[in-house]
Amino acid sequence: MSDSNTKESLEKISNGSPKPTSPNADLKLDFASFWEYSPAPESSEHVKIDDRYNHFINGEFVEPVKGRYMKSVNPATEEIICEFAEGTSEDVDKAVKAARKAYEKTWSKLTGKERGKYIFRIARMIQERARELAIIESIDGGKPIRESRDVDVPLAAAHFFYYAGWADKLNYAFPGRKPKSLGVCGQIIPWNFPLLMLAWKIAPALATGNTVVLKPAESTPVTALKFAEICRDAGLPAGVVNIVTGAGATGSEIVNHPDVNKIAFTGSTKVGKIIQKSIAGTGKKLTLELGxxxxxxxxxxxxxxxxxxxxxxxxxxxxxxxxxxxxxxxxxxxxxxxxxxxxxxxxxxxxxxxxxxxxxxxxxxxxxxxxxxxxxxxxxxxxxxxxxxxxxxxxxxxxxxxxxxxxxxxxxxxxxxxxxxxxxxxxxxxxxxxxxxxxxxxxxxxxxxxxxxxxxxxxxxxxxxxxxxxxxxxNTYNKFDPTSPFGGYKESGIGREGGLHGLYPYLTF
Amino acid sequence: MADRIEVLKTYKTYVGGKFPRSESDRTYQIKDGKGKHIANACRCSRKDVRDAVVTARSAFGGWSSRSAYNRGQVLYRIAEMLEGRKDQFLRELQLAGIKEKDAKHEVHTAIDRVIYFAGWTDKISQVFGTVNPVASAHFNFSSPDATGVVGIIAPEEYPLLSAISMIAPVIAGGNSCILLASETNPLPVVSFGEVLHASDVPAGVVNILTGYRSETAETISSHKDVNALFSSISDNKFRKLIDENASINVKRTEHYTPDDWYSDDHENPYLVLKFMETKTTWHPVGF
Amino acid sequence: MSVLTIPDFNQTTPIDQIGVEERVSRLNKRSIKKESKLQALKLALSMIDHTTLEGKDSEGKVIQLCSKARLPYAPMPNLPHVAAVCVYPNMVATAKKALQGTGVKVASVATAFPSGMAQLHIKLDDTRYAVSEGADEIDMVISRGEFLKGNYTFIFDEIAAIKEACGEAHLKVILETGELETLENVRKASDIAMHAGADFIKTSTGKISPAATQPVTLVMLEAIRDFYRDTGSMVGMKPAGGIRKAKEALQYLVLVKETLGSAWLTPEWFRFGASSLTNDLLMQIVKQETGVYQSINYFSND
CATH class of the missing domain: 3.40.309.10 (Aldehyde Dehydrogenase; Chain A, domain 2)
Structure with a gap:
């Protein structure tokens, strides 16, 4: 019917040599002219975001020492969602002290079995509040609700569920070795998967018997603070998980705090290198998930x-x-x-x-x-x-x-x-x-x-x-699972998160 | 009849399966415990480090893709050759003032250590690899894979044993390496290069440099084509330097300062794993 | 003039089953609300091949079926009628008469439906008879045994022969995908059918389980899309059997929309082979219009 296969139409589609186009390459499929989907907004009526959030330190929400706050913006509307505390060295120090105290007084004294039960509780409470967390993740970070609902939040819950089961089985994970926890872990996470990255960090840290000071990204702090509520509601001992909000400067305070035993960071390669350099010679353990x-x-x-x-x-x-x-x-x-x-x-x-x-x-x-x-x-x-x-x-x-x-x-x-x-x-x-x-x-x-x-x-x-x-x-791409180790070669990072391999960076032998 | 004049050995480096002198043509004196000259060793420069990294990189692909069985055989061959030439190493250790009994202990432990790691090459993925039961319809497995080019900074003490203890786990995992030998007594380590040469270790998999760490450590730790560092220098300032330079290209660093190089503690697969990455593969399961 | 080259059917187009299922599951997440839902429900209604294919079918049953087809729900006379009724060849004349002047087409299964286990001349006679009785569309079955033996030429030639026997009538080729089992077979059978002259490709007879599934349908839609790109010719698609709920029908429409686009979203190019689907669509339409959930007791079950 058309002459397109006889005409010598050449289209350059790559950096290689020009190739002839196939016949009918000009045929268009029309996906738009008929039957447009009507808006199908997820109802967010039952979701409550406070006007202002504080740090979660030692089991309580506490105002920042210097009283400074930052703002989180909904990137889909450019409207301000809430204020959150800007962490300074004083706040970080309080959080690390709380984590140290919790590590020494309670968390390291618990049996693996009891630790595991707390983590299971957290997994269940994430599932119970899944829809709320998904909606907040989409409001705060801009990701489609289809993904936060079907990927981020279920995977976060699954991650806690998976690592909860490890807490009393660590002796089976490392042939010939008796693993021991490290102490206080400083964890800094990015804005692309706020709750999921939190799960990747906190779940293995708790399962292995460490306590945590975590800083979410400054553009997506809200689900981490909702997670703090879950820790509180789950009865997790005070100080085991501490959430300090803020930007890069706050993160740097965590990295450089002398009483932190391990740093886990997910983010850009540029910042990863800065962190690796700043802890040089300190003997702090390090995992990096970079670009x-x-x-x-x-x-x-x-x-x-x-x-x-x-x-x-x-x-x-x-x-x-x-x-x-x-x-x-x-x-x-x-x-x-x-x-x-x-x-x-x-x-x-x-x-x-x-x-x-x-x-x-x-x-x-x-x-x-x-x-x-x-x-x-x-x-x-x-x-x-x-x-x-x-x-x-x-x-x-x-x-x-x-x-x-x-x-x-x-x-x-x-x-x-x-x-x-x-x-x-x-x-x-x-x-x-x-x-x-x-x-x-x-x-x-x-x-x-x-x-x-x-x-x-x-x-x-x-x-x-x-x-x-x-x-x-x-024959697939971008699949994730709590049992599957994830992490990079070369400048993409050091260490693995997920699976049995994800325990390793939180233990010493 | 007068005593025969002994033929002295010229100690060079071992790079790319050859024994070149330092490109700088510089040497420094190696003395025994009493300050008596034993030999001259090459005083390697940053350019020697540069050349060694190039040769280690080019050897890496071939070595890491050899079968684990073959790597095990090659490592075992090293032990065989060491055993055959152990008198030479005893002599060299004694020249530096080490007692015969201690020298024997050192050489024997070194040989056994190579055999220990030779046996791990084809077991490490079995013991530390996993099949991961993911929730979706995918088959998913993880296995250890060599990190790449490793810079090894050996300590002063037990020059032969420490060097071999550091090289063996690194190459057992499929890495290639550049070793900066003990400054004060690198001679048996250079001679170990001859053992490697005579065994079936492919050229470039192990490279041995001598000289002053103050001139070479900076270069190897900052080099962007080195993937990991394995250092046995306990000095804190040195450690910091290594770590800082490592951050230039996110090198893995392992500071390893055992009290006792003879201890069996050294013989463990976790040392091999320090220089291996975990690679996880996914594939759908369906018709 | 476009040159139609027949591909080598011994070559297999690789298809990953899990990938297809994931794509379907993602498409199923489309949320069809409000106006777009009502529009789609009505569209789906207009695409139905309202079907009875039972050994106990009688003229009386077929006449009742036809009255449902032309006026699906009397209280809403402005709703579209279904696309066609689908009956056995010996019921074609009855249906044709009952649907005179309504615009509802008469489709007939033929070719020793549902097994297809007969000689070609019998299948051709079956086809010619149905056409002579007034069938607008013929739904043939392919010989699955020959297909699974690798006798692709046989399949191709048989379809081409039936197509010729159809004359003016449209030919729908039933692949009976439940017996082909793999998606690669489904793709191959689709390609053979289209190159041999099918106007429509259809999943199932409805007599074998599984009948229509969304992964199978997606693979067939993709085959149609590639055929369109290669030849410039449109081919229609008909999933049949097992589609009972309005919600599923909408999911199928999403598959069509996002694979082939708007041009295929008409009864001319897409059909549902179904019987109980009609009433579920009607119940949902009435619910959308009135806001009140419906009971099947208020809808005629012809």
Whole structure:
């Protein structure tokens, strides 16, 4: 019918040589003209967020010593949600003292079995308050309710449930060794998965018999303070968990406090390095979960439609605010054109908007600063000569929203290929042979996660062995489970969280 | 008949399976306990460190992807060669003023230690790997994988035993390494390079440098192509320097300062694990 | 002129079952509320192939079925009628007469439905008979035994022959996915059917469990999409069997919307093969219009 297959239309889709387009490549699928979904907002009536939150130290909510407060903003509306305490050295010192006292007086005296029962209680109470926590997570951080409801909160509860069971079984985890707890753990978590990262930190720390001073990120403190309520309601002994809020300066006070035995940090590689440097020579134990630039490799024998879905999960999950995001797509040349076409079709059906709408796929960028950072990378990409594609979906006028974005015509030397953007921005490169794919995949200082898509089992294993990353998702991406260790090679971090391996950093032998 | 004039040995370094001199052409004197000259050793420079890292990096891929069984055999071969040449090491240790009995103890323990770690190569993933029962329809397993290039900073005491005790777990896990040998008595360690050369250890997997730590430690600890540091220097200022430099590229650091290098405590798989990453693989389970 | 090349059906398109199921589960999370819900319920009603395929079917039963088809709910005469009724060949004339002038199509199963275990000439006769009785659409079954033996040419040729026998009538090809078992087989059978001339591809006869499932439907929709990209031709989709609830119907519509887009959201390109679904859709429509939860006692069970 059309002459498109005879006309010599060439489309440049990659950094490779121009390839002929397939016939009918100009056919459009129309996803928008009929049957639009009506708004389906999650009701937040039963959720109460106070105007002001204080630190949780020694089992009580206490005002900051210096009396200073910061503000948390709803990134979808740019409205202020609440005030929270800005922690200073005095507050951190109080919290560490409380944690030390609790460690010595109560927590380390308890049997593993009793410790475990407290942690089980916490897991159950998270489940009971799941909907409330999910809504708050979406309001405070901008992530779609579908994710906070189905991923963040259930996984957080599961994490406590999993580690609760370890508390009285530690002697089985380390053949030939009798493990001992460390003492007071300082934990600093990021804003991308506030409650889940809290669970990843606190659950293993408590199970192994340590006490905790945790600082949530300054743009997403609320669920951590709700968690403090849960600790209180669960009857957890005072001082076992202490939550001190604030920004980087508060975190630095925790890192540098002399009576902290261990630091666990999740965040940027830049800050991770600063922390590693500041505790140099102190003998404090350290785990770091840092940045990434995950390669997601699609071979031509891959299940293509599922790969497309995997690519979407890899880079657009949580607005791309994921350290293990599959932000570098590497596609074998034979399927590149078809794959990109399918990906673009799929992107047309992504709904960007109100985080509290149950149909939203991509919510708000977490903060103004991050929004501006992503925008600057889009500019860098375009200035570097990359071809930018954004889906045509509408985005709200207010709030920090970014359309899902693809960059083609890029190479390893582009900044958008090398640097972690931490947003819904995917770069697409092509390759010809498995060796080339592996070489490109490993050509980065990071090594957190990677993906491989092929129908051939032996190729999965060979690729998996060759790529230097802590997590290898084959024919899937961005899957998490409390039993599954997570953590990076190279500059993506030190140590593992999750699973039996996640106990190790909280013990000494 | 006059006594025969002994042929003295020239001690060099061991890098990339060869025995080069320091690129700086500098040497320093090694003396015995009474201050008598024994030999000259190479006084390696930062450029020697740089070259050693390059060769360790290029050896890493091949070594780490060898079968665990093969790595075990290679390690065992090291022990065999050591056993065959132990007289040489006894002599070298005694030259430095160590009593014969102590020298024997040191050499024997070192040989046994290599055998201990040789046996771990094909067991470490079995004992420390896991199949993880995830809640979704996926098969999920974790296994240890070599960290990469490891910088080893050996202590002054028990030069041969400490060096071998540090090298063995590192290479058992599939890493390649650069060892900064004891400053005061690196001679048996350099000779150990000859053992490595004669056994089946691929060139570049173990590299041995001599000289002053004050000239080499800074370079190796800050080098961005080194993934981990294994140091036995207890001095706190030194430790801090190592840690600070490690943060440049998020190196794993292990400060290991045992009271007793002879203790069986040293023989444990956790030392191997210090220089291994955990890699977790997911795959769907379905038709 | 577009050149239609027939693919090598011995090649298998890889499909990951878990990935398909995850995609379906994500699509099922779409929340269809308010106007979009009412619109979808009415749309689904208009897409139904209201079906009776029983050994005890009689003219009387078929006439009752047809009256339900043309006017699903008398108190709301403005609701759409269903797309078609689906009957055995010997009931086609009765249905045709009962639906004269209503716009409701008559579909007939043919080709030794449901097993398909007969010789080709018998299947062709069966088809021609149904068409001659006035069937607008023919729902044929493929020979699953031959398919599972790897005799793809047989399947292709049989479909092509039936298509020819259909003349003007539209051909729906039933893959009987419950017997093909794997999604890769479903994909392959879909491709064969479309290349052999199917106007619609259909999941099931309704006589085998499992009948229609959403993962199977998604795979078929993706095959249709790829066929459209490759040839420029649209092919319709009909999940059949086991879809009883309005909520499921909406989930299917979401699958269609987000896989193929708006163009397929019409009775011309998408059908539900069902019987009890009609009343559940009606109950939900009335609930949406009145705000009151409904009872099946108020809805005719024809």
């Amino acid at each position: 990434g630039k995950g390669p997601n490799i699609v071979f031509e024998d891959a299940p293509i439609d599922q790969a497309v879905e995997g690519i979407v999960n890899a880079i657009f999950f949580n607005q791309g605010h994921v350290c293990c995001a599959g932000s570098r797509l590497l596609v074998q040349e034979g399927v590149a054109e078809k794959l990109v076409q399918k990906l673009k079709d799929r992107m047309e059906t992504l709904i960007v908007g109100d985080p509290l709408d149950k149909n939203t796929d991509i919510g708000a960028i977490n903060s103004k600063a991050q929004f501006e950072r992503i925008q600057s990378y889009l500019e860098i990409g375009v200035n570097e000569g990359a071809e930018m594609y954004q889906c045509s979906s509408k985005i709200p006028e207010n709030g920090y929203f970014c359309k899902p974005t693809l960059f083609t015509n890029v190479s390893q030397s582009n900044r958008i290929v090398q640097e972690e953007i931490f947003g819904p921005v995917l770069t697409i490169q092509t390759f010809r042979t498995p060796e080339e794919a592996i070489e490109k995949a490993n050509n980065t200082p990071y090594g957190l996660a990677s993906g491989v898509w092929t129908d051939k089992g032996s190729k999965i294993f060979k690729t998996g062995q060759s790529i230097r990353s802590g997590v290898m998702w084959s």
